[in-house]
Amino acid sequence: EVQFVESGGGLVQAGGSRTLSCAVSGLTFDDYGIAWFRQGPGKAREGVSCVRLIDAIAYYEDSVKGRFNISIDYVKTTVYLQMNSLKPEDTAVYYCAALYPYVCSNYVSPEEVDYWGKGTLVAVSS
Secondary structure (H helix, E strand, C coil), rough: CCCEEEEEEEEEECCEEEEEEEEECCHHHHHHHEEEEECCCCCCCCEEEEEECCCEEEEECCHHCCCCEEHHHHHHHHEEEEECCCHHHHHHEEEEEEECHHHHCCCCCHHHHEEEECCCEEEEEC
């Protein structure tokens, strides 16, 4: 059974930082890509970042480039999303997800996802 344990969400002031964690089990880690998606209030779910676990090549959606960084701990089979310079518009439920690694891109689609985590809420106050 594929499982994701997401953590790190919470309330943060604009300009602050937050690191999300996604601990993955139940799949062959290197066979997948891991993406972070988010869904803000009244908005569609959108891809934020995606990393191919086989070679650690990472992609970022334009609005988070230079502010967010995705990283991997292969021993802990955990993927992190370091979020800096947070803005109120970053407020959303953030989901990690597993997908075929070669569909990772700057604009990864929710339709490409094989497995979803349950999400963690990040709220950015102005």
